[in-house]
Amino acid sequence: MSELLFEGFVCISWACIGNLADVSKEEVKVRLESYYKYEAQQFGNRLGSVSAFVHTKQARRLYRDR
DSSP states (O other), X not given: OHHHHHHTOOOOSOXXXXXXXXXXHXXXXXXXXXXXXXXXXXXXXXXXXXHHHXXXXXXXXXXXXX
């Protein structure tokens, strides 16, 4: 955990979808479909959660780097 904090990484519990830096919502969808077999409603919830996490973090990183 200390390496993650030191290097500035953030992790979520969907390890099989890999590095999500600069990944589009469509790519997140493809990765989730490839590795996890969720039912339709559950898939939509997971996709929304991961996409919100990715794009919120990207927006904050862009704002911070200005």
